[in-house]
Amino acid sequence: MSRPFLFLSARPETEAVGPEYEAVRRAMGLDAARLEHLRLDVESLDAVRLDDYAGIVVGGSPFNVTTPAANKSAMQQRIETDLARLAEWAVEGDRHVLFTCYGIGVLTRVLGGEVGTLHGEDAAAVEVTLSAAGRDDRLAGALPARFDALVGHKEATAVLPQEAVLLGGSAGCPVQLYRVGEHVYATQFHPEVSTADFIARARVYRHHGYFPAHELTAVERRLGEASVTEPQRLLRRFAELAA
Template sequence: MKPFLHLSIRHHDEAVTGEFDAIQRFGRLREGQLVHLRAEQAPLPPLNPDDYSGIIIGGGQFNASDEVKTAEQLRVEDDLGRILDLALAEGLPLIGLCYGVGLVTRHLGGVVDGTYSETTSAVEITLTPDGKNDPVFDGVPSTFMAFVGHKEACTQMPDGAVQLASGTACPVQAFRVNEHVYATQFHPELDLDGLIHRMEVYRHSGYFPADEFDELVEVARGAGVDGTPGIILRNFVERFAR
């Protein structure tokens, strides 16, 4: 099997490792079946789409809708935009987790802003009719709980995008472009342990009030998030592995 490529943009080594391990576990990928590049550390090299089964873009500290951007952020956006263009042109499967919504939406002409931001929490996700029929969401219940935490969200999907899931506070929780490019606002790679670890890393990064950490952890423990969101990663891998 050709490996899947994990592209991370996180500055914190612990968060990068946790994200990689979670994607590998939920995707049921063995050693060597998931490889890794850190987009925030250096320009991404040209990619040959024939080398990979697909690409998984993780979340991170950048927001596509930021009014002021560092040179690093602009370079990462350009690199990932190039990867997205490659995926669309060559039929290379791609899924973006959380930050992927902002990346795909903005790059393809939709609108992403802070209207529907969500603090670190568990929310109910509801599949649309298209989501219920999408093979990457096969076996996922019509409604399920998942973890979120984002400062921006999609307010208008790109032309031609197909909405797959919605939420109460954030209307667009997942969509697809063509038949092989996906974006989720919620985190399919996060279970309770993964969330707590990530909250510890980002405790002072503005995703939630730092002094509410213990309270938010206790709420998360009782929120009913199980391994259901991870089915999406498993399905993505099984559908597109080659």
């Protein structure tokens, strides 16, 4: 029997967790029996045996790795410790792991890169352009050379880790996608969501500083007018390669 996949969520907002899992599951083309879910805000990474999974996907979070340590909650500190352990395990064994959004920040720091707030992006659709390495990559190459993706983040990779291969970037955020080794990937954009998913998520996080709360209607309109069809292919291809 094929090994299942694991989705790790890092969001404490329960109303956003279920929809995120479903978005990832649909994009990967898996049924619920093949995509297990561990909420790191509730349980430790020790609750699972990582080698049991064909591949692992790390979701997003309103947490920021650039938040001063003294201001991080005990929950955030615990989650970041678990994700750092995952990153070390993934890189050491070159395992099939895909870090998204918040996860890219943890991975970047583990690898000695720098994360900063200069390249944050408002909740919107942006054009991502693949590098030459991205166009030739087994995973990223499943996407067009240019495609629109949904973003919304306060921090981003400022200095690419030395061992990382840049696969794609946008005008406002030079590091949107990179690879480490052959099988470890990280995206700043959200590969799992449709525009409808992202609008629903914007409603949950309207008071989290991604945009002024009073501009929610304008954000919904802007997102609703966007055509974002390609990024989900990244997750489908990830599942195919890892399986």
